[in-house]
Structure formats: C-alpha cells, structure tokens
Amino acid sequence: MDHDPLSDLPMTHSAIDRDAPSRADPDLLDQLLADPATRVVELRGGRASLRPDGVLLRRPPEPADADSLLLYLGRLDGVAHLAACHPQTPGPPVDREERLDAAPFVTLRDVATDLPAQEAELFATALGLTNWHARHGYCPRCGNETEVVEAGWVRRCPHDGSEHYPRTxxxxxxxxxxxxxxxxxxxxxxxxxxxxxxxxxxxxxxxxxxxxxxxxxxxxxxxxxxxxxxxxxxxxxxxxxxxxxxxxxxxxxxxxxxxxxxxxxxxxxxxxxxxxxxxxxxxxxxxxxxxxxxxxxxxxxxxxxxxxx
Ligand SMILES: [Zn+2]
CATH class of the missing domain: 3.90.79.10 (Nucleoside Triphosphate Pyrophosphohydrolase)
Structure with missing residues (x-):
C-alpha cells in the first residue's frame, strides 16, 4: 500500500496549544465568554454540531453558555476555544437547532474519520474531558460533591481540599x-x-x-x-x-x-x-x-x- 495506515489515524493530531498556565486564572472563563473572538464548541450529551459544509461548528460565545459546563480547550491558531457542555442529548430539531442552520448533533465516532484533523482533536479533547466530569462529581476521599476549577481541568473538594485530575x-x-x-x-x-x-x-x-x-x-x-x-x-x-x-x-x-x-x-x-x-x-x-x-x-x-x- 502507498502509505502507512497508522500515519493518518483519526484523533491523533496535536495542534492545540493547551495553554495550561492560563487555566489557573480564575477570571479566564468570564473573559473568554465576553470576547467575541472566542470560539465555542457546544456539546450536548457528548454530541457536537457540524456546519452544513461538514466542519465542526465553532461559534462566538452566547449568554446561555455561562449556564453550561465550560471547559477551556486552549488555543488553535491563536484563537481561544471553549467547550460548552450540556449533559442532555439533543432532542429532535427545534428552534435552537434551526438557528444553527439545522445542523444535526453528531457523535465523534460518526465524524472523526471525515473531520479536519485539528477539529477531530478539539472534539476528542472536549468529549474526553466532559466524560470525565460526568463520572467524577463526588470526592473519592470523602464523598462530598466536588467543584470545577482550573477552567475545567481540575475538580476540587470543598470539604477536604483534595484536587482531582482528568483520567485517561x-x-x-x-x-x-x-x-x-x-x-x-x-x-x-x-x-x-x-x-x-x-x-x-x-x-x-x-x-x-x-x-x-x-x-x-x-x-x-x-x-x-x-x-x-x-x-x-x-x-x-x-x-x-x-x-x-x-x-x-x-x-x-x-x-x-x-x-x-x-x-x-x-x-x-x-x-x-x-x-x-x-x-x-x-x-x-x-x-x-x-x-x-x-x-x-x-x-x-x-x-x-x-x-x-
Ligand atoms: Zn473530599
């Protein structure tokens, strides 16, 4: 065969500048939400939306994003990217989806082979992180509810101060x-x-x-x-x-x-x-x-x- 089939493996691109030092700024998410240059990947039940031309929908922040689980994914070509995650799977198309050019919400499995490599990386990062949050709401040491800190990259227990990091x-x-x-x-x-x-x-x-x-x-x-x-x-x-x-x-x-x-x-x-x-x-x-x-x-x-x- 012409080329190594492992050379273009989906979800193995590493183009995101994860910009870990910025996560510690407690005002980071508010600042990014207020900046129209920020791009938001919206996840509903682990699904993301595509534009009609088949690429990942990355839109400016909206006021409702503040009510979702916000994750700072880092910078791509200098542009800050957030994931805005909602636990529920989207229902049938209603007003909101129509406003997004009727773009359906799709799973990463459905689209990872076809997405541009850096968009598959964004989607995979957001999905892995939101999957972790969904399963780690409580402190493994004392059982209390944990809170999200570090722009989505740490959960901290307010009771005993322990910090918990995303698992792979x-x-x-x-x-x-x-x-x-x-x-x-x-x-x-x-x-x-x-x-x-x-x-x-x-x-x-x-x-x-x-x-x-x-x-x-x-x-x-x-x-x-x-x-x-x-x-x-x-x-x-x-x-x-x-x-x-x-x-x-x-x-x-x-x-x-x-x-x-x-x-x-x-x-x-x-x-x-x-x-x-x-x-x-x-x-x-x-x-x-x-x-x-x-x-x-x-x-x-x-x-x-x-x-x-
Ligand atoms: Zn605890």
Whole structure:
C-alpha cells in the first residue's frame, strides 16, 4: 500500500496549544465568554454540531453558555476555544437547532474519520474531558460533591481540599502474528457473527505496556508472545481510553478462548482474510480505530477496498 495506515489515524493530531498556565486564572472563563473572538464548541450529551459544509461548528460565545459546563480547550491558531457542555442529548430539531442552520448533533465516532484533523482533536479533547466530569462529581476521599476549577481541568473538594485530575485509562491493542505471518483475530462474546478484531485490554496497575500485551493475549487466547513493539497510539474518549497499538510475535499457536470474553479466535493468512471478507463471513471494520489500521498494516491494503462478492 502507498502509505502507512497508522500515519493518518483519526484523533491523533496535536495542534492545540493547551495553554495550561492560563487555566489557573480564575477570571479566564468570564473573559473568554465576553470576547467575541472566542470560539465555542457546544456539546450536548457528548454530541457536537457540524456546519452544513461538514466542519465542526465553532461559534462566538452566547449568554446561555455561562449556564453550561465550560471547559477551556486552549488555543488553535491563536484563537481561544471553549467547550460548552450540556449533559442532555439533543432532542429532535427545534428552534435552537434551526438557528444553527439545522445542523444535526453528531457523535465523534460518526465524524472523526471525515473531520479536519485539528477539529477531530478539539472534539476528542472536549468529549474526553466532559466524560470525565460526568463520572467524577463526588470526592473519592470523602464523598462530598466536588467543584470545577482550573477552567475545567481540575475538580476540587470543598470539604477536604483534595484536587482531582482528568483520567485517561491506557489500554493495549495488538496485532499478533505467527511465524507464517498469519494474524490473530478474535470475536468478543458480545459481537455479531463475522466481526473480528485484534485483541485488546486495559493496562493494570504496576504493569508495563509489554507486560499488558503478553498477559492479555495469553488470558484471551492462551497464545504466548515475544518481540513486543509499540507502533502507534490513539486517544479513544469512549469514554476515557488511550489505545497503545503494538505488534507481537506468537511463540505458540494453539488457541484456547477465554470463555467469558472471547467467542472465537482464528489465525488468518492474508489470502484467507480476503477470501472470508469476499464470502461475507468476516466483516471488515470501519477505518476509525487503530484496530482497523493495525489490520490494514498487516494486510497491505485498505479495509474499505475489500467488499463481499
Ligand atoms: Zn473530599
């Protein structure tokens, strides 16, 4: 294939100047709301709105923004950006949506592959941060309600003064190949027939990336691996992961699936994979995730070019 499928992975752009020093200014949000040059990304139930031409809607501040959870995302090309987050999912189009050129609210999953890279970064940052706020309203030390400070980047407990920071959970995701360069793919128990992907799992406390890869592959399939290499990562704010993409070489090949997690696991040669997709027995994944890109990198072609015959 012409280029590395990991080189244009959605949500891996780093163009935002996160401008962390400004977060400490307690007047920052008020100042930015009063400045018509500020741009606001509005999130409703984790969804954002697109303009009719398909780019992310970034509008000037409105008075109602002060009633939402406000997050300072940083500066993009020198322009300060806020996320204004409302917990409720938007209903059917009403007056407000019509005023936004009837733009529908969409999920990041729906649009991340098509958005300009810096807009996918803005959306992913806002979504990951608002997901964290939605799940961390109470102090883990004393159970009191926490308050939002540092322009949305810290929650502080007014009772014991403890400060709590946004969480990102590292997860490993790995393309495991054997001596014949066959790829190990598996179907989770909750997935429909024909949906296969590379193995993945969360990194545990006290564990390295390589340790997590070896443990997860063995737990899920009983395959032992070595030659573990990190190849690329991808923020995955659904709700709070950072996917650490790796490759590994299998030193054993017998498959024993972990019954409460893996419905089936198989070794695929490239020819078998293409044949199974053509026959409709394996469904090629969309190109949003690093999982799909790891398969493409092994296969040597794009998954969206494969079609059932
Ligand atoms: Zn507390």
């Amino acid at each position: 959970d590292p997860a490993v995701i790995m393309a495991v190949t054997d001596a014949s360069d066959r790829l190990l793919l598996a179907r989770n128990i909750g997935w429909p027939e024909g949906r296969f992907s590379v193995l993945a799992g969360f990194v545990e406390p006290g564990e390295t990336i390589a340790g997590a890869v070896a443990r997860e592959v063995f737990e899920e399939t009983s395959v032992e691996v070595d030659d573990i290499e990190f190849v690329a990562d991808q923020p995955w704010p659904f709700p709070a992961s950072l996917m650490l993409g790796c490759t590994a070489r299998a030193t054993t090949s017998d498959l024993v699936c972990q019954p409460d997690e893996i419905a089936e696991a198989r070794w695929f040669s490239r020819e078998e994979f293409r044949t199974e997709v053509a026959a409709g027995r394996v469904k090629a994944a969309g190109r949003l995730s690093i999982a799909a890109r790891l398969v493409e990198r092994w296969l040597g072609e794009r998954l969206d070019g494969l079609r059932p015959r």
